[in-house]
Amino acid sequence: MKKIHSIKFSRIILYIVLALGAIxxxxxxxxxxxxxxxxxxxxxxxxxVWFPSSFNLDNFKFALETAPFATYFLNSLIVTxxxxxxxxxxxxxxxxxxxxxKFFGRDILFSLLLALMMVPFEMLIITNYxxxxxxxxxxxxxxxxxxxxxxxxxTYILKNFFASIPESLYQAARIDGCSNWKYLWRIMVPIxxxxxxxxxxxxxxxxxxxxxxxxxxxxxxAVRTLPFxxxxxxxxxxxxxxxxxxxxxxxxxxxxxxxxxxxxxxVNGVARGGLKG
Amino acid sequence: MKITIxxxxxxxxxxxxxxxxxxxxxxxxxxxxxxxxxxxxSTMLNMLSGILTPSQGKIWFDEDDVTDVAAEKRGVGLxxxxxxxxxxxxxxxxICFPLEIQRVPxxxxxxxxxxxxxxxxxxxxxxxxxKQMSGGQQQRVAIARALVKKxxxxxxxxxxxxxxxxxxxEMREEIRRIQQSIGITTIFVTHDQEEAMSISDAIILxxxxxxxxxxxxxxxxxxxxxxxxxxxxxNPTINKLNAVxxxxxxxxxxxxxxxxxxxxxxxxxxxxSCRVESVLINQKPSSIKGTIIDTYVIGxxxxxxxxxxxxxxxxxxxxxxxxxxTEEVTLSFKNKGVFLFDxxxxxxxx
Numbered sequence: 001m002k003k004i005h006s007i008k009f010s011r012i013i014l015y016i017v018l019a020l021g022a023i024x025x026x027x028x029x030x031x032x033x034x035x036x037x038x039x040x041x042x043x044x045x046x047x048x049v050w051f052p053s054s055f056n057l058d059n060f061k062f063a064l065e066t067a068p069f070a071t072y073f074l075n076s077l078i079v080t081x082x083x084x085x086x087x088x089x090x091x092x093x094x095x096x097x098x099x100x101x102k103f104f105g106r107d108i109l110f111s112l113l114l115a116l117m118m119v120p121f122e123m124l125i126i127t128n129y130x131x132x133x134x135x136x137x138x139x140x141x142x143x144x145x146x147x148x149x150x151x152x153x154x155t156y157i158l159k160n161f162f163a164s165i166p167e168s169l170y171q172a173a174r175i176d177g178c179s180n181w182k183y184l185w186r187i188m189v190p191i192x193x194x195x196x197x198x199x200x201x202x203x204x205x206x207x208x209x210x211x212x213x214x215x216x217x218x219x220x221x222a223v224r225t226l227p228f229x230x231x232x233x234x235x236x237x238x239x240x241x242x243x244x245x246x247x248x249x250x251x252x253x254x255x256x257x258x259x260x261x262x263x264x265x266x267v268n269g270v271a272r273g274g275l276k277g
Numbered sequence: 278m279k280i281t282i283x284x285x286x287x288x289x290x291x292x293x294x295x296x297x298x299x300x301x302x303x304x305x306x307x308x309x310x311x312x313x314x315x316x317x318x319s320t321m322l323n324m325l326s327g328i329l330t331p332s333q334g335k336i337w338f339d340e341d342d343v344t345d346v347a348a349e350k351r352g353v354g355l356x357x358x359x360x361x362x363x364x365x366x367x368x369x370x371x372i373c374f375p376l377e378i379q380r381v382p383x384x385x386x387x388x389x390x391x392x393x394x395x396x397x398x399x400x401x402x403x404x405x406x407x408k409q410m411s412g413g414q415q416q417r418v419a420i421a422r423a424l425v426k427k428x429x430x431x432x433x434x435x436x437x438x439x440x441x442x443x444x445x446x447e448m449r450e451e452i453r454r455i456q457q458s459i460g461i462t463t464i465f466v467t468h469d470q471e472e473a474m475s476i477s478d479a480i481i482l483x484x485x486x487x488x489x490x491x492x493x494x495x496x497x498x499x500x501x502x503x504x505x506x507x508x509x510x511x512n513p514t515i516n517k518l519n520a521v522x523x524x525x526x527x528x529x530x531x532x533x534x535x536x537x538x539x540x541x542x543x544x545x546x547x548x549x550s551c552r553v554e555s556v557l558i559n560q561k562p563s564s565i566k567g568t569i570i571d572t573y574v575i576g577x578x579x580x581x582x583x584x585x586x587x588x589x590x591x592x593x594x595x596x597x598x599x600x601x602x603t604e605e606v607t608l609s610f611k612n613k614g615v616f617l618f619d620x621x622x623x624x625x626x627x
Contacts (some may be wrong), residue, residue, distance in 0.1 A: 168361035169326055176375035176426065177349030186374075190365040 032252070036244030038237040043242045059246035063233070066243075069250060070223055072229035078208040079214075079225055086149035087203055088196070094150070095158035096184050100170060100227045110159075113152045125216060132217060141216040143223065148207065154199045155186065161195040163189055201258065208255055226251045278339050278429040279304045280325070285334035287486075294320040296486040298334070302479075307456050307463040309473035312483035313492050313509070318466045321483070322432050327351050329428045334526070338429060346566040351430075354423030358435040362407040368394070368418050369403040369435045376427040397455060413444045430462040431456070437472060444583065449476050470510050474498070474601050482506055497612070504623035507550050507616055508618060511578065516556065519548040520617065527617075530586025532565045536610065538617065538627060546620035554578070555614030556592035558600070562608040569602050 035043060036059050037052045063069060097103075098110050124147075132143045165188060173183045189196065211227040218224055224232070233247050280302040285499040287295040302308050310318040323329040325336060335344045341368055343351050345383030362371050369516040373395055376386035394400045396497040416436060423606060433452065437445045456463045467473050473480050474494040482489045482497065482505075490502045501507035507515050520529045522541040527534045529549050541547070556582065567585035572594065581600055583590045585608065592608075594600055617626040 008447075024523065039497055138468045166359060166361065172355065172357060172361040172372075172422075173378075174328070175317040175326060175353060175355050182378065187363055187365075191363070193365075260400045 001060045029252075030250055032245050035257075036247075037248045040242055043245075059242050060250065061089065062243050063247040063250060067229055067233045067247070069226075069229065069247070071222060072224055072226045073250075075141060075144075075223060076208060076225040078141055078229075079210075080155055080204055081143045082141075083148045083207045084200060084203055086145070087154065088152050088172055088200055090150040091154045091158055092184070092189060092196075094155040095162050096180075096188065098155070099159045099162035100188075102181070114156060117152050117156075122212075125213065128213075129216060138217065139219050139223060142225055144210075144214055144223070150212075151203070155205060156190065157199060158195055161192050178273055189221060194265060195261055196274065201262055204258060278465075279337075280430065280462065281337040283335040283337070285324060285336065286332050287317070287319070287324060287329065288332040290372045293410075294486050295324070295331075297542065297556070298483075298486070298488050299442050300481055300488060302462060302464065304462055305460045305616075306478040307453065307465060307476060308526075309472060309477040309480045309593040310466045310483065311473040311480050311509075312468065312489075313467055315485075316330060316509055317486035318481045318483050320486075321432060322355075322434055322466050324431070326353050326355050326432050342439060352426075352428045353432055354426065355421045355426035355435065356416075356423045356431070356433045358438055360412075360419040360439075361448075362415055362418055364407050364420070367404050368404055368410075371407070372421045373417055373488055375422060379426060389425055393425045394418075396424070396458065397421045397451070406623070412415050412440050412445075413448055415449070416440065416448055420452070423457070424455075424461070429462070431461050433463065433465045435468070437469070445472070446590070452476060456529060457626050468532070471512065474510070482509060484509075501616065501625065503625055504548060504618035506552065507618070508624075511552060513553050515550045515552055516588075516592075518549040518551070518585060518588045518590065519620070520549040521545070522547065529565055532586070534565060535563070536615065536617070536627070541626045548618045548620050550616045550618060551590075551610050552614035553591050554593055555611040556590060557609045557611060558583075558592055558594060558606050561607075563607050565608045567608055569604045569605055569606060570598055571602050572598070572600060 002080075034050070034052055037055045037057075038049065039052075039056065040047045042052060070073070129138075132138050132146065134269055135146075136187060137143045137146065169187060170183060178186070178219055210225070212226050214228045215231070218228070221229075221232075221277045230244075230247055230251055234244065282298055282300045282302075285295055285298040286293070298317075298321065311322055312318050320329065324331050327343070327346065327350075331344065335342055337343065337349065351367060354476050362398045364372065366374065369387070369390055372390035374381065376389060391403070392401065397420050399414060399417045399421065401412060404420075405414075405417070412419070420433075433497055436452065437448055440448055451467070452463075465473070466475065469536070477494055478490060480494055480497050481491045484505050490497060490506050491502070492535045497506065498510050508517070520527055520534070522528075522538060522543050522545070527536055527538050527541075527547075527549070534549070536549070556605060565585065567583040567590060570582040570584055570589070572579050574596070577596070578593045579596050579598065581592050581594045581598075583592060583606060587597075590608065600606065615627075618624065619626065
């Protein structure tokens with residue numbers, strides 16, 4: 001009897017802790033979204049207003065009119081989409097080569113690549129910048145895409161997932177006459193779907209939020225992306241909090257939608273655990 | 278299809294996995310490759326399938342030398358120990374996959390897959406994923422997938438080791454039935470002698486990469502070529518008594534024995550090996566004596582453990598036998614199931 005009570009009690013504690021964690025996570029987003037609907041009087045009010053009196057869309061209208069958000073949005077979309085396609089493709093091929101193909105110096109080569117991960121991105125900016133200037137793609141969308149068409153980190157994650165797929169599947173397919181190429185796309189990639197979705201999602205968020213590199217590699221508003229647009233908005237639109245909130249909401253919205261859409265796959269990926277059979 | 282293996286050798290870095298192996302497997306037979314773990318039987322299978330290339334020797338399928346032929350061109354079906362079903366594909370897709378690779382038109386491949394599913398009795402499970410099936414069902418699907426492309430040779434790598442005891446017996450009978458119904462030459466790798474004995478036309482017994490004996494199951498049991506074969510087969514395992522040939526007669530654990538012997542080198546250490554069912558207790562006058570240690574029940578019969586000299590002997594006794602521990606008994610042997618081996622080389626004398 002006593003034991004049942006203590007289990008229930010620890011459950012309650014657990015839920016309280018989890019609930020607090022959830023609130024801490026969600027609060028900034030809530031504050032941003034309601035902030036976008038507030039009037040300039042409400043935003044600076046103290047004690048803070050938790051529910052805006054009316055859902056006015058003026059802030060969004062202002063944000064969209066002041067900065068060329070449509071252009072930024074389209075640029076972000078193009079850059080993110082191209083990065084995702086290229087990076088996912090090279091990641092899949094690289095992970096396959098490093099996990100299944102046997103070639104001379106494979107493990108040493110991979111260790112070297114992993115060692116490169118220790119070089120911070122900020123260090124690479126100078127060399128990357130010189131490269132895009134000498135290729136003459138400075139201040140174009142290409143400059144935002146080309147440096148991100150492959151990733152050692154994602155290759156590493158996917159390689160480990162690929163390596164966990166039993167070798168016997170590969171042999172079974174080989175005996176049936178399946179080529180490496182076909183095996184990769186028909187067997188490995190579908191099995192690795194949970195890992196792939198995770199990688200794509202992480203990469204999408206990273207691309208979408210990328211700020212430092214676009215700021216350095218581009219000058220003209222025609223090729224700016226959303227995060228830098230938001231930064232520019234601060235100066236162009238004045239530091240009005242409710243307008244900033246509206247602009248920020250517009251920037252974050254696609255990522256939130258993407259997350260809600262892909263949530264099922266992420267949970268599946270975690271819950272699935274090991275492979276049976 | 279007849280398979281001829283000629284002086285096949287496989288050398289890994291510093292380990293000789295298969296050593297100068299020659300054998301011939303007749304068309305339509307089910308042959309077991311039997312041996313303890315690490316004896317090279319899986320290596321043999323992988324060389325037959327083409328996953329591994331041999332270091333030396335040749336493999337012939339009928340009149341074709343396939344030693345250097347790629348795995349996919351050999352026409353073999355392989356069933357893996359863990360079944361190796363594609364986890365994201367349904368049963369039907371799994372069975373269809375080999376045909377999809379061969380670019381068989383879709384309607385035909387589905388028809389052929391369904392035919393195979395019927396043969397292995399999984400026709401009701403076509404929409405299931407592997408994880409939604411039991412081990413036995415997965416096994417059936419794996420067999421169907423191996424057979425759907427109409428291979429000339431079916432290879433099974435320890436296919437029953439992941440199943441529980443009851444299912445194992447059911448599945449081995451199923452494998453026999455399926456093999457018989459399409460008459461395909463089949464090689465079955467196992468470390469379980471009972472499995473091998475029960476379904477094979479012939480057994481190849483291996484030890485450390487060397488073929489010990491290839492024979493029909495009963496022959497292998499009744500006429501082992503050497504001490505290892507006699508030790509490996511039989512449950513309970515064969516009794517082994519120390520013996521020596523001296524002064525024109527055989528001494529077993531120091532006691533004279535009336536077993537007929539000829540051409541046995543004098544003074545060399547020997548083993549007198551006798552099957553548990555070949556030991557007779559208190560039935561004939563004999564100078565081999567032993568002491569009962571204990572008796573235990575194993576179903577319809579009882580077994581007695583008997584200390585004879587420095588060795589222990591097991592023998593069947595009636596379940597209503599009055600033999601009790603510490604009792605002295607006289608041991609004699611039947612003619613069948615008694616062998617004399619050289620203790621060092623394992624060579625058989627009688």
